[in-house]
Amino acid sequence: MEVLNSMVHLDSMSRTSSRTWEKYSRRWEIKSFWTVLRQSFPEYSEYLTMRLGLPGLSSNFPHNRHEVLVEFHIRHYGFFPATLAFEFHEDSAAGRHSFHIVRFIEAQYQTVLAKDLAPAEPFKPITIASYKAIPAEIVDGGEPPDRWDTGPRNLKLPFGNTAYLCLTRALLESPLSFQNYKKKFQLLLHLEEKQMEMDIRRYDMHNVIMTQDRNNKKLLVLHVPGVAENRPSVLRGDYLLASKAGDTEEPATMYKGYVHKVELEQVKLSFPNKLLKEFVNNMRFNIRFTINRFLMQLQHRAVELAVRHQLEEVLFPAARGTVDLPLTPLRLFDRCLEQNPEQYTAVRHIVSGVSRPAPYLVFGPPGTGKTVTLVEAIKQVEEHHPSAHILASAPSNSATDLLCDRLLTHVDAHKVYRLYASSRNPDDGCCNWDQNQGCFVFPSKEKLMEYKILVTTVFTAGRLVSGGLPPGHFTYIFVDEAGHAAEPECIIGIAGLLHPKTGQLVLAGDPKQLGPILRSPFAINYGLGLSLLERLMTTNPLYKKDANTGHLDNRFVTKLLRNYRSHPAILKIPNELFYDDELEVFANEVICNSYCRWEYLPKKGFPVIFHGVTGKDEREGNSPSFFNTTEIEVLVDYLKKLLQTQGKKGLATISPREIGIIAPYRKQVEKIQQAVRTHDKDLRKLNDIKELKVGVVEEFQGQERKVIMVSTVRSSGNYVKMDQDFRLGFLNNEKRFNVAITRAKALLIVVGNPIILNMDKTWRRGLSLMPNVCKDSITRACSPQLLKNNK
Structure with a gap:
């Protein structure tokens, strides 16, 4: 058990009452205090207990100061916020006045790993300047990667003018029929294309260098962070526009560069000879990305x-x-x-x-x-x-x-x-x-x-x-x-x-x-x-x-109807939620039962674990994507247990390639990969650790693994509406939930904050289907009583 100390200061500048201290320059006493443990659990003592030291219960105000020592006794990783309220009464028989002082305190228990994965820099949202079209001369002449790849690129889009997007709602809200099939879908496609054009602007680059490819002098190399994750999406055969940095002439000259190859975080481009003749290494450009309208x-x-x-x-x-x-x-x-x-x-x-x-x-x-x-x-x-x-x-x-x-x-x-x-x-x-x-x-x-x-x-x-x-x-x-x-x-x-x-x-x-x-x-x-x-x-x-x-x-x-993949306990959840309880278990018993006796199961024979934690939603730099280091600590702990217990007590051996870790946000995926491949000294030494697949839900559709671990990330109610509005994360997206929990053959481990997940009807129903799993102290956060209270 870890003990964390925190000092709470009470002084004349802390008081929440609007009255002046001079009016109450008498002796007061703390009559009572109480705490509100935000995002807390009924059996909170299993996670955290507090002891308050009050050195002196009374004082003359103003100009006095009290220090209250708060001890947090923590047994598990997590972020634990609490609200401390002190009620003051006048030390006088005739006194009827009272006031309160409120303090917000928090405790966070983390390992060195979590500290290593902490935000590298404060989060600063990208400010996208409004797009202003400027006169430009487009210089073509670069060589596309394939001569036959022309297709109907020059065809005019029907209804291609912007005014068409202002049609009345009648077309959008009318049921799809063969009579409106063409008009309705072409309108929807235009809406999607306009959104794509707006979104691609956030990736435009300014004052960046390009270099000449060592193997092919006709190609220039541009470093594009995030291109490996399709942010931005750049494919072979696409093109982008480059203008010389500092060029203020109008119309601006923009050179069309065709993408010949995408490698990790760089792309190789073919530009017109006019640019290549003037090019020198490390020349600086402004880059505008384009969408593939083809x-x-x-x-x-x-x-x-x-x-x-x-x-x-x-x-x-x-x-x-x-x-x-x-x-x-x-x-x-x-x-x-x-x-x-x-x-x-x-x-x-x-x-x-x-x-x-x-x-x-x-x-x-x-x-x-x-x-x-x-x-x-x-x-x-x-x-x-x-x-x-x-x-x-x-x-x-x-x-x-x-x-x-x-x-x-x-x-x-x-x-x-x-x-x-x-x-x-x-x-x-x-x-x-x-x-x-x-x-x-x-x-x-x-x-x-x-x-x-x-x-x-x-x-x-x-x-x-x-x-x-x-x-x-x-x-x-x-x-x-x-x-x-x-x-x-x-x-x-x-x-x-x-x-x-x-x-x-x-x-x-x-x-x-x-x-x-x-x-x-x-x-x-x-x-x-x-x-x-x-x-x-x-x-x-x-x-x-x-x-x-x-x-x-x-x-x-x-x-x-016959499921050949999952253990009955794993299949039970999606079967009842999505498939009318019609699916039948036909999985290979040797494989699907291989973790039924694992020593870390809360209930033997039931290979599903929900590990409840209270983490903290964090972001860093200009990335809007979230991560949660507390959940990463838990995932790494389970991963090491899996790899260390293989072959013991009759358990089957398992390699990293048979384990998958799913998260809803790319930044969480990135941080998990860093933890496993770089920061954890035991895991990074394994020769095949790079074969461990860590990815977002979309990357796992159609795939399966013997063991699947799911990180839900979200631990703050402040961002739940954002997830719902933009269809992010696992909340309010039952299809993403379904894919995540149906990849596992023998063992499913879900790590998350049950209070937040319980806000979503699909997760609430899913958690209610595994009550026996949640009675162990390691998953106390998911107690049946908690789920009942939060419905």
């Missing part, structure tokens, strides 16, 4: 093509009398799927195409084998439909790569072509990277049409539309992780390629997990934040449960 243009075109090609029955399928077609028995490539009735049902219905022209949906909660099901369906379509052509896509390269890798286990490689965007790192071994030309190539339309299966991201699928592949060429289009993509993004590779009557669209995903990542609150609230998958499942009767039977119609949608 991706927005593809979405604008997609919604326009959807209307032009009459995809109403695909995007707004109507209830109709569907004929039950016979389903051919299948011999699956992955024989394990034959034992799973939901997976087998989904594959058979997809192969038969019974939902056509309506999309077929595979609703895959965490760990239920959604991607495995989709891959099996693609293989079966290729096997049973010799004339079929298949487009398999996903929003991210990682998800698309996974599709491609799994397809190649049973499909001949010469039938599959993986098409990459020019922004991809060529070192990753891309199909369409030409080593001789040193650039990405785009095969001819005729060559692409020879392949049975094309695999690409939903964005790069737009190249197929631009390349002239005819509508109806692809008989099946599959989109995995469809819940991640905004609807206009999802249909980039659908509109213009899928025949509205004979084509079969298959969407796989989970609407209960993270959706599209957007910036504009208006665009999010008025519908752009809703994926096509989620819109169909929440608004279309074909994909809802039957009111009488309570079942989904397997002709249009299958919900996978």
